[in-house]
Amino acid sequence: MVRTKDPAVRTMLIERAAQMLRAREPVTLCSVVAGTGLSTMAVYTYFGGMDGLWRAMRQEGFTRLARNLEAVPSSADPVRDLAALGAAYLSNALANPDLYRVMFDAGFGLEDPAASDETLQSLVHTVERAKGTGRFRQDVNALALATQSWAIGHGLVSLVSNGPLPVQALDHGAAMLAALFVSCGDDPGRCRRSVERGWRSIRDSEPFPAGQAQPTDL
Structure with a gap:
């Protein structure tokens, strides 16, 4: 009888690999299962090998981002909603710094590229709402503006997490x-x-992780 895969084991291996990245430890077939009670076969069972583990880590990063963006409630003010999505993007990156870095490692594919595209589409849809209410001009390209908004958040987080900017630089995101x-x-x-x-x-409903700067008033 084929044993049912345990989702908790899959998640544990992803989390362990991410923690090893944070500690700058080499992530190998043997090291990722060391001390877990699992054999190296577990990596093949759940991911098909190390390449599959890296793909799963990338996917998990986008899954968590999508979950955080979906949790942002829509309001009658689409510009407000765009800012809330931007803040949620930063919050997700700060809460999951290691998975966030792996998300943009194009050296490995994604398990479900379409699902990751939805994270950007949430911004595109909100830009279209802003155009529909007259807040933005009709000639504004929704995809281009969504990409520019994403680039602001990604640039700030990358410069803060990898240097040289201090965490206080995140305060500039809203402006x-x-x-x-x-x-x-x-x-x-x-x-x-x-x-x-x-x-x-x-900021008020999901505080940034301890020790990180919080956005200030405009």
């Missing part, structure tokens, strides 16, 4: 998003208020 949205046609004062509300909604 950078506001400037971007104003360039798309939003009223400056209204945009500032919307972005502040969206940024605060994530």
